[in-house]
Amino acid sequence: MHLDEAIELLKKIVKYSTIIDQKHLDLSVATAHERPIMQKALVITRVEVEKGTITDQELKQRLGID
Numbered sequence: 001m002h003l004d005e006a007i008e009l010l011k012k013i014v015k016y017s018t019i020i021d022q023k024h025l026d027l028s029v030a031t032a033h034e035r036p037i038m039q040k041a042l043v044i045t046r047v048e049v050e051k052g053t054i055t056d057q058e059l060k061q062r063l064g065i066d
Helices: 003-011 035-051 056-063
Strands: 014-016 023-025
16 A cells, blocks of 8 residues: 555544544544554554655645644
């Protein structure tokens, strides 16, 4: 899975928080079948941030949680 694919998958689990106008990733909305895939996507995005391929801010913007 590539970074772009991981981001597209994770966009499906972006939800509004209990804090007004704040979003977050919510693995609880993923089905049991999807959860391992979503977890892998999370790992891929974090690794790419650590490698410097993308900044944390850019990742948040692409996920729509900024």
